[in-house]
Amino acid sequence: xxxxxxxxxxxxxxxxxxxxxxxxxxxxxxxxxxxxxxxxxxxxxxxxxxxxxxxxxxxxxxxxxxxxxxxxxxxxxxxxxxxxxxxxxxxxxxxxxxxxxxxxxxxxxxxxxxxxxxxxxxxxxxxxxxxxxxxxxxxxxxxxxxxxxxxxxxxxxxxxxxxxxxxxxxxxxxxxxxxxxxxxxxxxxxxxxxxxxxxxxxxxxxxxxxxxxxxxxxxxxxxxxxxxxxxxxxxxxxxxxxxxxxxxxxxxxxxxxxxxxxxxxxxxxxxxxxxxxxxxxxxxxxxxxxxxxxxxxxxxxxxxxxxxxxxxxxxxxxxxxxxxxxxxxxxxxxxxxxxxxxxxxxxxxxxxxxxxxxxxxxxxxxxxxxxxxxxxxxxxxxxxxxxxxxxxxxxxxxxxxxxxxxxxxxxxxxxxxxxxxxxxxxxxxxxxxxxxxxxxxxxxxxxxxxxxxxxxxxxxxxxxxxxxxxxxxxxxxxxxxxxxxxxxxxxxxxxxxxxxxxxxxxxxxxxxxxxxxxxxxxxxxxxxxxxxxxxxxxxxxxxxxxxxxxxxxxxxxxxxxxxxxxxxxxxxxxxxxxxxxxxxxxxxxxxxxxxxxxxxxxxxxxxxxxxxxxxxxxxxxxxxxxxxxxxxxxxxxxxxxxxxxxxxxxxxxxxxxxxxxxxxxxxxxxxxxxxxxxxxxxxxxxxxxxxxxxxxxxxxxxxxxxxxxxxxxxxxxxxxxxxxxxxxxxxxxxxxxxxxxxxxxxxxxxxxxxxxxxxxxxxxxxxxxxxxxxxxxxxxxxxxxxxxxx
Amino acid sequence: xxxxxxxxxxxxxxxxxxxxxxxxxxxxxxxxxxxxxxxxxxxxxxxxxxxxxxxxxxxxxxxxxxxxxxxxxxxxxxxxxxxxxxxxxxxxxxxxxxxxxxxxxxxxxxxxxxxxxxxxxxxxxxxxxxxxxxxxxxxxxxxxxxxxxxxxxxxxxxxxxxxxxxxxxxxxxxxxxxxxxxxxxxxxxxxxxxxxxxx
Numbered sequence: 001x002x003x004x005x006x007x008x009x010x011x012x013x014x015x016x017x018x019x020x021x022x023x024x025x026x027x028x029x030x031x032x033x034x035x036x037x038x039x040x041x042x043x044x045x046x047x048x049x050x051x052x053x054x055x056x057x058x059x060x061x062x063x064x065x066x067x068x069x070x071x072x073x074x075x076x077x078x079x080x081x082x083x084x085x086x087x088x089x090x091x092x093x094x095x096x097x098x099x100x101x102x103x104x105x106x107x108x109x110x111x112x113x114x115x116x117x118x119x120x121x122x123x124x125x126x127x128x129x130x131x132x133x134x135x136x137x138x139x140x141x142x143x144x145x146x147x148x149x150x151x152x153x154x155x156x157x158x159x160x161x162x163x164x165x166x167x168x169x170x171x172x173x174x175x176x177x178x179x180x181x182x183x184x185x186x187x188x189x190x191x192x193x194x195x196x197x198x199x200x201x202x203x204x205x206x207x208x209x210x211x212x213x214x215x216x217x218x219x220x221x222x223x224x225x226x227x228x229x230x231x232x233x234x235x236x237x238x239x240x241x242x243x244x245x246x247x248x249x250x251x252x253x254x255x256x257x258x259x260x261x262x263x264x265x266x267x268x269x270x271x272x273x274x275x276x277x278x279x280x281x282x283x284x285x286x287x288x289x290x291x292x293x294x295x296x297x298x299x300x301x302x303x304x305x306x307x308x309x310x311x312x313x314x315x316x317x318x319x320x321x322x323x324x325x326x327x328x329x330x331x332x333x334x335x336x337x338x339x340x341x342x343x344x345x346x347x348x349x350x351x352x353x354x355x356x357x358x359x360x361x362x363x364x365x366x367x368x369x370x371x372x373x374x375x376x377x378x379x380x381x382x383x384x385x386x387x388x389x390x391x392x393x394x395x396x397x398x399x400x401x402x403x404x405x406x407x408x409x410x411x412x413x414x415x416x417x418x419x420x421x422x423x424x425x426x427x428x429x430x431x432x433x434x435x436x437x438x439x440x441x442x443x444x445x446x447x448x449x450x451x452x453x454x455x456x457x458x459x460x461x462x463x464x465x466x467x468x469x470x471x472x473x474x475x476x477x478x479x480x481x482x483x484x485x486x487x488x489x490x491x492x493x494x495x496x497x498x499x500x501x502x503x504x505x506x507x508x509x510x511x512x513x514x515x516x517x518x519x520x521x522x523x524x525x526x527x528x529x530x531x532x533x534x535x536x537x538x539x540x541x542x543x544x545x546x547x548x549x550x551x552x553x554x555x556x557x558x559x560x561x562x563x564x565x566x567x568x569x570x571x572x573x574x575x576x577x578x579x580x581x582x583x584x585x586x587x588x589x590x591x592x593x594x595x596x597x598x599x600x601x602x603x604x605x606x607x608x609x610x611x612x613x614x615x616x617x618x619x620x621x622x623x624x625x626x627x628x629x630x631x632x633x634x635x636x637x638x639x640x641x642x643x644x645x646x647x648x649x650x651x652x653x654x655x656x657x658x659x660x661x662x663x664x665x666x667x668x669x670x671x672x673x674x675x676x677x678x679x680x681x682x683x684x685x686x687x688x689x690x691x692x693x694x695x696x697x698x699x700x701x702x703x704x705x706x707x708x709x710x711x712x713x714x715x716x717x718x719x720x721x722x723x724x725x726x727x728x729x730x731x732x733x734x735x736x737x738x739x740x741x742x743x744x745x746x747x748x749x750x751x752x753x754x755x756x757x758x759x760x761x762x763x764x765x766x767x768x769x770x771x772x773x774x775x776x777x778x779x780x781x782x783x784x785x786x787x788x789x790x
Numbered sequence: 791x792x793x794x795x796x797x798x799x800x801x802x803x804x805x806x807x808x809x810x811x812x813x814x815x816x817x818x819x820x821x822x823x824x825x826x827x828x829x830x831x832x833x834x835x836x837x838x839x840x841x842x843x844x845x846x847x848x849x850x851x852x853x854x855x856x857x858x859x860x861x862x863x864x865x866x867x868x869x870x871x872x873x874x875x876x877x878x879x880x881x882x883x884x885x886x887x888x889x890x891x892x893x894x895x896x897x898x899x900x901x902x903x904x905x906x907x908x909x910x911x912x913x914x915x916x917x918x919x920x921x922x923x924x925x926x927x928x929x930x931x932x933x934x935x936x937x938x939x940x941x942x943x944x945x946x947x948x949x950x951x952x953x954x955x956x957x958x959x960x961x962x963x964x965x966x967x968x969x970x971x972x973x974x975x976x977x978x979x980x981x982x983x984x985x986x987x988x989x
Contacts, residue, residue: 645862645863646863646864646865646868648863649863649864649868650867650868650871653868653871653872653875654871656875657871657874657875657878657958657961660875660878660882661961661965664961664965664966664969665965665969667969667970668969728860728861728862729859729860729861729862729863729864729865731865732859732860732861732864732865732947733860735865735867736859736865736866736925736943736944736946736947736950737923737925737943740912740923740925740943740946741912741922741923743908743946743950744905744908744909744912744923744946747904747905747908747949747950747953747954748905750953750954750957751901751902751905751953751957753957754897754898754901754956754957754960754961755898755901755960757960757961757964757965758897758898758960758963758964760964761964761965761969
């Protein structure tokens, strides 16, 4: 399985080059891979629906970190969306991006990467593996939504999506680590088993509750639940194929998948199901309500997605068998109707040049095929027979009617209200896109088969899946097997089907349909006026972000005051205050401290001391630098005397180079230290601090080096293994063999330092070179500051 | 005489009738020579000559240190620093406008090459199923003439070596030439005897 995920990455790396050669071929290759993934998954379906197919690669076993993938019913359902719908969207994208589109190459590669990450996410069987893929999808979607970064709208949408989802992701990481700590495992099956056996941290209920809430933060932000929902409609700034993929098949489903994945384990805990169900219901109602006010077809669908995600959250959060059956059916149904609806909007956008339902007119007459297609998908969204959406919705009503009690009835009525709104915005969408409203028919160029074909295939699958409800039941049943059937005996036998006979659920469906149509027909004054003043999640987000930026600017202004002595003073003071008392209290001078080991140490040591003392009296910068050099060479000499030629060599060379670098810089500095003598009151504390710091460091060196009586145990191993590493020089063997990772890290730091120095010094020069005119980088200018502060 | 031949140390273009075999020992290109030197009073010919002699020698020594590192003091870090110091010497003797060798490689490329070699050396064992950064040793025997030990971790050292040279070159470019050029562009005359304002 890991190989399949990796194949996505490998292909993504090749796609930009392929897209430069032929754009459609690139998308085609992507579609082929996704389709192959779907076939591969279907081939393993029997095993997956049974015990599940697993694949484990140890990553860092010492940390309990491993890449652990497992294909089960939930993963299978999601692969249908991620790979199946994804393949269709890739085909659609091949026709959507124009022949000269500069975005095509990047988009193709990113879409395939995204599909791979999403695949990893739905297959993940280990919380840490899941987290890795989780954040990778956040990053990829940031790049997808941001596009080339040329438009402010795209940038803002991408940043908002990233900030919100990564904020949730980090909270989730905390929760995962906490949960892993108290449960002793990151493996999801082990956690589920422990939770259902009641042995999951029975003595630490508070820690468990905190970890669950933190993990939920990830799910709620990623799936755009109240109050984190605004990022999703804003992400509509991305091109339509990308929106379709993010919304229908993948990214925003991640939160739902997480709740579904962990639901069997945790839905018995109040702290898990209450936020999921309450926020899910609220999101469903709010999303539906706001969709009724939209005039942009794409944003209407986006709020519809928000609403549907709330619905899915409720179903997976409830933790009952029938609700889970309904959840899987709705998960599939949502992907199968939302993707074609988005594709239709993209086609309308291409054909008419607008997506505004106030401007579209008479499209239904002239593009009958498109209208039929949209209606087919829309009926599934509204939950009408014989489509999969109906099957799912029936099961959803049934689940909570069966459950009964306060929770059951409250949720059932809530779902009814949400479905009513769903019907209303579906009607608004179809009416807005295809009805004849004005006198001036708009656009309506023929839609190429490449744009309509994938949508047809997707919508027809939704229709077929309605009739093939027993097949869906197989998948859903396998997922819901472990969940308790809440309600009477019928709850254990309930199966997904098109017809359950007359009953309360059917009545609910009829009520939602009639109510929704009435709301659409007569409710316009109501929906356009009713809004809650003063409360806006988007404004809340903006307030938080600008508040953080203000705080950061204020804090930086206080801390970074631009005085080197103050910075050094702070560092030294911290060094003295924190470990200093510990050293005084517990440090013991070594017993046999000889004044010197070799007589040669005395003159060299004296030289270092004299140079250091003279350094404090130096008035000229050049003298000071030379004295620093003398101290350095003296220390190098001490290394030679102590028998460390390697260290001494490095010390001498570095000292020489430092001297040269100093001299370079000194050319631009005044010859003398221009410290006016009047500042004596500052000088005394400075000297005091420096002296105490020096004494402290020297004392620490003596105490700590005296504390070690035996050579460290690792040394023996190093010495013993040095010949095996082919080295007679132990230092070299350590540097390039035993501790080679450290060496690579260190040289990377050197690279960063060199790049940093060059940027600082050369920055001004590059500004000047832009065609003779001065081009400033922009940061720090009043305009930029204003933009940041909003 | 063209302006380029005014530059000290440059060879005059050989007369047309010269045959190839008469020119075999003449330097074919400019190496390690200062470019325009507007103020001839600031030149120190002794230093220039010494630098010219020392530069290749020091480079060879740095390579020696690189290979010697496994058995005695030295290694990629020290070797790289020594090589870097050779370039520093050249910079000091040649001035800000030393055009470098005819092979123009920008310092960041050298730095990046070094890091790439080091990282690839670390990752290479994965291809043979080893752990990251594990090393191998081969002994190539030459019969009675002795043998050579080849250790793969030497490649890591080569990476370090290149990276350090690149860092020093970058330092010369930014702090050396960069600062001087900035000063010139700002209209400031370089201080006499540009070795710090103390003299």
